[in-house]
Amino acid sequence: MNQKQKSILYQVVFFFLCLAVGAFIGALLARSDKSAIQLLPALIELLIFIPALVILQIIIHEAGHMLAALASGWEFLSFRIFKFTISRKDGKFHFSVFHIPGTAGQCLMMPPEHPLSPSQLSFYNMGGVLLNLGTAVLALLLLLIPAINQSGTGIRLLIVFMGAGILMAVSNGIPFVAGGIPNDGMNNRMLKRDPLSRQIFIDVMRINGFIQKGIRLKDIPSAYFHAEDQLDCANTIQVMACFYQLARALDQLDFEKANELVDEMVRHKKDMVYLYQQELTCEEIFLRLIRQTPKQDIARLLTSDMQKYIRLNQSYRLSALRLAYTLAKLYEQDEAKAEQLYQQFSRLCTRYHLLGEIEGEKALIEYVKQL
Structure with a gap:
C-alpha cells in the first residue's frame, strides 16, 4: 500500500470515527422524550461544545508534547495553536502570528546536549497522543459520577470532550502523512527504525532552538547540519537536514553552494512530501531569479498552485515574503509592488x-534590492 492509499484509508477511518461519535450523540438525543423545540437548546449547546472542545483537545495535545519534553529536561521554545504562537524572547513570553500549512498546532522544544534515548524521543513524539487519551479516559470516569450523569449538559459536554480526545489520539497516533506533514505516529515509527533519523531529528530541534534564540544559521556549528551524511530525501526527517543545509548556504550568501544543493534535491523532488516539494520550488525559483534565468523557465515553476502557496505564507514567513519581493522586482518588474512588499517585509x-532568521533574510532581500 503506497502513501497516498494509506492517507485515503486513514481519512476514511477518521470520517467514520466522526460519524460514530455523531451517531452516538444523535442516539442520546433521540432517546429523549422531549419535543424538538425542547431539544433545541441541547442542539445549540452541541454546536458550541464541539468546536470549543476540539480546540481544547488540540491545546491538550500540544501541551502533552511540552510536558513530555520538560520531563526529559528539554527547554521550551514555542507553543502554537493555529496561527497564534507563544515563544520566549529575552527571557519573556512573546506573542506572534505564524503559520505552517497542514498543521493545527505545534510545540517546539530544544533537546539538551547530552545523548537522548529512543524512548525519550518516543515519549516526546507520543506525549500529545497520551494526554489526549488520558483526558478522554478522565471524561469517561467523570460520566460515572452521579452528580454529573444526572445533568444533560454535563453528559453532552463530557461525551463530546471524550470523542474529541479519541479522534485527536487516533489521527495523530496512527502513522501517516496528512497535508504533506508526517503525524506523530509516523515520526515515531521512523525514529524507532533509523539511528541517523533520530540524530537528525535531535539536531534539527537544536537548530530551531538556536534560531529562536537569535543565532544565525551561518553561525551554528556545521556538525548539526549532517553535510557529510548520505541523506534520503524521501525520508521526511532526513530531508529537513537537506533544507537546513540549503538555508545555511543562503544565509552565507553562498549561491554557488545553494544552487548545487537545490540541483541535487530537485533530482529527488518527486520522492518528497508535498510541503517539502513546495518549499524546494520556492528556493529554486528564488535562485533562478537572482541568476537571471529566462522568464519562461520561471513561469514553468510558478504554477497557480505555487502562487497560492506563496500568498498563503507571505503574511507569516520572511522567506516567503522575500520570494514575493524578488518576483515583483525581477520577474514582474513592478517597482511599486516590490516597494510595498519590501515595507511589509520590514514590518x-x-x-x-x-x-x-531575521538578519539572514534581510541580507538576502538587500542583495536582491541591489540587482
Missing part, C-alpha cells in the same frame, strides 16, 4: 519570533 521583521 514583519519587527514582530517575527524566529530571531535567527
